[in-house]
Amino acid sequence: MTTTDTPPAAGATSAASLNPRRRTFKPNTRHIPVLATLVLLALMYGGGIANYEKFGQPSVFVNLFRDNAVLLVVAVGMTFVIITGGIDLSVGAVISLTTTLTATLLQGGWPPLVVLVLVLLLGSLIGAGQGAVIHFFKVEPFIATLAGLFLARGLALFINQSSIPIRDETWKAISQYRIPLADGVVTKPIALIAIAAVLIAAAVLAWTRFGRNVYAIGGNADSALLMGLPVGRTRIAVYTLSGFCAALGGVLFSINSTSGWALQGSGLELDAIAACVIGGVLLTGGSGYVFGALLGVLVTGLIQTIINFQGDLNPAWTRIIVGVLLFGFIVMQRLVTRRAK
Amino acid sequence: MAEQSPVLEMTGIRKVFPGVVALDGVDFRLYPGEIHALMGENGAGKSTLIKVLTGVYDIDGGDITLAGAPVRINGPLQAQQAGISTVYQEVNLCTNLSVAENIFIGREPRRFGRIQWGLMRRRAAELLARLDLDLDVSAPLSTYSLAIQQMVAIARAVDISARVLILDEPTSSLDTSEVAQLFAVMRRLKDEGVAILFVSHFLDQIYEVSDRLTVLRNGQLIGEYRTAALPQVQLVEKMIGKELAVLSDVEDEAQSSREKAAEASPVIEARGLGRSGAIAPFDLTIHAGEVVGLAGLLGSGRTELARLLFGADRADQGELSIDGRPVTLRSPQLAMKKGIAFSSENRRTEGIIGDLSVRENIILALQASRGWTRPIPRRRQDEIVEKYIKALQIRPADPERPVRNLSGGNQQKVLLARWLITEPRLLIIDEPTRGIDVGAKAEIQKLVAELSGGGMAVLFVSAELEEVLRLSHKIEVLRDRRLVEELENTDGVDADRIMQTIASGATS
Amino acid sequence: MTSILKNRLFWPAAILVVLLAVNVFTSNQFITIRDGHLFGTLIDILRGSAPLILVALGMTLVIATGGIDLSVGSVMAISGAVACLLISDLGDQNAVGPVLLIIAASIGISVLFGLWNGALVAIVGIQPIIATLILMVAGRGVAQLITDGQIINVQSGPYATIASGFLLAVPVAFLIAVAAVALIVLLTRRTALGLLLESVGGSPTASRLAGIGAKRITVMVYMVAGGFAGLAGLIYSANIKSADSISAGNLIELDAILAVVIGGTALIGGRFSIAGTVLGAILIQTLGVTVVAVGVPAQATLLFKAIVVVALCLSQSPAFREKVFGRLKPRPALRAEVAQ
Incomplete structure (x- = not known):
């Protein structure tokens, strides 16, 4: 396939009977959920500024990334999994395992870099194992990753049940480092890592064969196989990626809290799935963007922020509002897919 | 064309499944620049032959040569690499991706690992322009009609390997203008020298577009013909064949009840009933004690008609009345309340519930109509089941065996028993004798005759004309999703007469 | 038929026997009578497994239809919160009548949550795993809202009885579980519900063509699952004499699904085994008790x-x-x- 840059045949006007351009000027159905989330985010942000005095300060928005860095990284991996039509319940437990292991090894005097590589590898390995079980043995993703959840959290609790402080200099240094963005606005390295993860993932999804194969499998795995795409390899890679992201999330967690605890990150898989759905990633697979997952995380983060600003509100409202949003977006997705058929 | 050598040649192909010889010494030749139709009824071996060609099945005997060189096809990918591409009825693309991606996925133009979207879109547009298609290649495939999706699939297939293109029932869900579009594309490819293997159940389409055709029946080659030189009646005859009468006494029984039926009152009457895309509006009246046969080729709308009468699909036009009172059949439940029973042609997916026992499968419909709060007492279940196992000679006669372990014929009898115990007034049976052995077939035919003798109205759907002729009082002939003629089954009507109607559409 | 069932449950049963045997040796009191009540490790296991048995029973029916219910843990939290809130408002927390009324009301609310799940699955047509995810996420928030983020303590004798009381020397909680099992067995095997459930789970298309009203049955099953989860939530909260909306029923959906799977009911739906589920639930509970007893x-x-x-x-x-x-x-x- 050499490049033959001939312009599209200009004279190729179709016969009258061939008029397949049936598209009218309406927004792409794939973009509707993301647009809806963007509008929602803008409304919430606007509402916050209108109601609370200091809400408009840049630091409020910037801190969203700092406070939700772990969730963001995990949601990125989850996005890949969900686009293939799967689900990964093990991410929260992988975070626990990572933080516990990191803290334990650092306490044992291992070199920080070795620890970092090791835990990231372990997370990837757990993911790859789940992917292999799902692909080769046709076990449902829900069950396979549930086993992964038990395994990872079990291992974490086995290593240590109580919170382990991290006194390693490198970890502490990263934790305390502040990056000035503007006058009076600072952020932490973990926020930048999370944003980098989003950017890299978005590029991979949009511009690589692997990324497109992920969409193809979610659209129709049988077709993908018949079209000669590496379905098995891609599927395993996706769970590996999710495991890696969870481990990375665990590392960020341990940096942020300079500790490791086996109960950390419990229930985070739900938050990640919820963020993806709110961000327009279709749970039936085949549609969604990393950018959407980012918006989903920001929406949940903003709910939290608003509730904090309100002060007298029960924090439980976060979950309820997230649940209501989930309901709204799931029903909307259902309507959109139904109309597409 | 005759002096050319074939691009694809299959000789003596043999394929055996446990208990069945699916292909028995079949020869097939495909020349470049021709559209070749593969014809045959259900079980003739068409799909097996296509699966052999696409590498889904390995062959048990015979040779395949491609452009003169012998090949062994091990899988869809390898078939593609060898130059054989297939487009199925169910479009095997990813509708969530854009048109351009569907053509190029897995082969995207890249630079430093990054997909060159612009180049890809340009190439896709060029390729489609070759097929006279002007599409927005960056739009998701799902925004286009099935016909366009099919053509995109063809574009992909052609771009990958342009020697042999297999189109497996591409037209079954297209409307007339879409079919015309598809044919235009096919002709264009033919002119470019592509060899096209075309499967369709619509005779008109075969005659419109194909140059030659090969007929299979029961896994054997019947012959290879020039389409233009083979009259439609002969084609239908070759496809259906003539089966020797197995049971003459059934016929006698059917004859004797014929007079009775004509006087009885109508059980069900359809006026202009239809469903767009499935079956054109039709009129049909079925009387008590009458057996009405539906004749027609596969895909002629037999099943679609039957499903409308049971409420399995909802009619979108026309009226239906039962016992003279108008009804709208919104669901099978409602139809059952009105005394209608329907046994589907898809025994495995729409009939039996494999996990459940013979007993449970038999009482299922009766239980459903009673609701869950009024269970059928176990003793009565056993009585009913025992009675029907005996009456229909279901083997093995073990009511507690999971039904999935029974043979096809016995599963069919279980389904018949399921509906008979609901004591329906109209029994619709779709292909009850397909894929079952001769003995069971005869038993089922006999049963149908007996039931109608007892006053039950029966709508009998079958691909086998002999069977329809033997059992029915009245025969409805379907063709291309349309009920074209109603024939009283008198002495003047025979298989030839029906085949003629199937082949030519409505008679004068 | 019975021999197949025996085979399928053979290994879980064998493991259970081994675990119990371990307990006989490790615990100083496996089963004894004290103050006219049965006491010991075995009784602890039976009493402790009651909530899981209840939740798993409902889950079994849901899974038989080819569905799944992730929201049971949240429903447990809500029902416990509702009951404790209402009881703490009572003038006399030991009045039997009002407490019974409150228990009934809490279960009723749980059934309504089941109705919500069922409607989303059967009528709106959302995948069960996604539909019940909504309530799983929001439900715990609702529970926290009811308790206002506090842990509500109650001092109600009648309420505590459902978890720690004894009737005829047997723990009440265990009796409740037995009654629930009996009810479900009656409901599924004495009526035609079991058959219709298995039919819907085995093949939805064939069931529709056989005239089965799958929607109504599906909704009903989720309602039963909700009700039983609610009852389990009451036992949980009565046991700790308070409403803890964060840890009540936390991760119990996973244990319940596991119990169902151990019991030989396939996740794709169809044939289900109540006996298997009960065995699975007791096995999981025993595993937990044994692991502690052995010192791990x-x-x-x-x-x-x-x-x-x-x-x-x-x-x-x-x-x-x-x-x-x-x-x-x-x-x-x-x-x-x-x-x-």
Whole structure:
């Protein structure tokens, strides 16, 4: 396939009977959920500024990334999994395992870099194992990753049940480092890592064969196989990626809290799935963007922020509002897919 | 064309499944620049032959040569690499991706690992322009009609390997203008020298577009013909064949009840009933004690008609009345309340519930109509089941065996028993004798005759004309999703007469 | 038929017996009578497994229809919160009548949550796992809202009885579980509900064509699951004499699904086994108790569970059996010998 840059045949006007351009000027159905989330985010942000005095300060928005860095990284991996039509319940437990292991090894005097590589590898390995079980043995993703959840959290609790402080200099240094963005606005390295993860993932999804194969499998795995795409390899890679992201999330967690605890990150898989759905990633697979997952995380983060600003509100409202949003977006997705058929 | 050598040649192909010889010494030749139709009824071996060609099945005997060189096809990918591409009825693309991606996925133009979207879109547009298609290649495939999706699939297939293109029932869900579009594309490819293997159940389409055709029946080659030189009646005859009468006494029984039926009152009457895309509006009246046969080729709308009468699909036009009172059949439940029973042609997916026992499968419909709060007492279940196992000679006669372990014929009898115990007034049976052995077939035919003798109205759907002729009082002939003629089954009507109607559409 | 059932439940039953045997040796009191009540490890296990049995029973029916209910843990939290809130408002927390009324009301509310799930699945047509995810997320928030983020303590004798009381020397909680099992067995095997459930789970299309009203049955099943989860939530909160909306029923959906799978009910729906589910639930509870008794940290239970899930799922996966045991196929005689 050499490049033959001939312009599209200009004279190729179709016969009258061939008029397949049936598209009218309406927004792409794939973009509707993301647009809806963007509008929602803008409304919430606007509402916050209108109601609370200091809400408009840049630091409020910037801190969203700092406070939700772990969730963001995990949601990125989850996005890949969900686009293939799967689900990964093990991410929260992988975070626990990572933080516990990191803290334990650092306490044992291992070199920080070795620890970092090791835990990231372990997370990837757990993911790859789940992917292999799902692909080769046709076990449902829900069950396979549930086993992964038990395994990872079990291992974490086995290593240590109580919170382990991290006194390693490198970890502490990263934790305390502040990056000035503007006058009076600072952020932490973990926020930048999370944003980098989003950017890299978005590029991979949009511009690589692997990324497109992920969409193809979610659209129709049988077709993908018949079209000669590496379905098995891609599927395993996706769970590996999710495991890696969870481990990375665990590392960020341990940096942020300079500790490791086996109960950390419990229930985070739900938050990640919820963020993806709110961000327009279709749970039936085949549609969604990393950018959407980012918006989903920001929406949940903003709910939290608003509730904090309100002060007298029960924090439980976060979950309820997230649940209501989930309901709204799931029903909307259902309507959109139904109309597409 | 005759002096050319074939691009694809299959000789003596043999394929055996446990208990069945699916292909028995079949020869097939495909020349470049021709559209070749593969014809045959259900079980003739068409799909097996296509699966052999696409590498889904390995062959048990015979040779395949491609452009003169012998090949062994091990899988869809390898078939593609060898130059054989297939487009199925169910479009095997990813509708969530854009048109351009569907053509190029897995082969995207890249630079430093990054997909060159612009180049890809340009190439896709060029390729489609070759097929006279002007599409927005960056739009998701799902925004286009099935016909366009099919053509995109063809574009992909052609771009990958342009020697042999297999189109497996591409037209079954297209409307007339879409079919015309598809044919235009096919002709264009033919002119470019592509060899096209075309499967369709619509005779008109075969005659419109194909140059030659090969007929299979029961896994054997019947012959290879020039389409233009083979009259439609002969084609239908070759496809259906003539089966020797197995049971003459059934016929006698059917004859004797014929007079009775004509006087009885109508059980069900359809006026202009239809469903767009499935079956054109039709009129049909079925009387008590009458057996009405539906004749027609596969895909002629037999099943679609039957499903409308049971409420399995909802009619979108026309009226239906039962016992003279108008009804709208919104669901099978409602139809059952009105005394209608329907046994589907898809025994495995729409009939039996494999996990459940013979007993449970038999009482299922009766239980459903009673609701869950009024269970059928176990003793009565056993009585009913025992009675029907005996009456229909279901083997093995073990009511507690999971039904999935029974043979096809016995599963069919279980389904018949399921509906008979609901004591329906109209029994619709779709292909009850397909894929079952001769003995069971005869038993089922006999049963149908007996039931109608007892006053039950029966709508009998079958691909086998002999069977329809033997059992029915009245025969409805379907063709291309349309009920074209109603024939009283008198002495003047025979298989030839029906085949003629199937082949030519409505008679004068 | 019974022999197949025996085979399928043989291994879980064997493991249970072994675990119980371990307990006989490790615990100083396996079963004894004190103050006219039964006491000991065995009784602890039976009493402790009541909530899981209840939740798993409902889950079994849901799974039989080919669905799943992730929201049971949240429903448990809500019902406990509602009951404790109402009881704490009572003038006399020991009045039997009002407490019974409150218990009934809490279960009623749980049934309504089940109705919500069922409607989303059967009428709106959302995948069960997604539909019940909504309530799983929001439900716990609702529970926290009811308790206003506090832990509500109650001092109600009648309420505490459902968890820690004894009736005829047997723990009340266990009796409730037994009654629930009896109710479900009656409901599914004495009426035609069981058959219709298995039919819907086995093949929705064939069921529709056989005239089964799958929607109504599906909704009903989720309502039963909701009601039982509510009852389980009451037992949980009565046991700790307070409403803890954060840890009540936390992760119980996973245990319940596991109990169902151990009990031999396939996740794709169809045939289900109530006896198997009960066995599975007791096995899980016993595993937890035994692990502690042997001196392994309680948290290692999760590791054991992971191993059990993996082993069970792989043994249920046809692809796995084919890949691993496929080579044995040509020599069935050999395999028969090995099996004996």
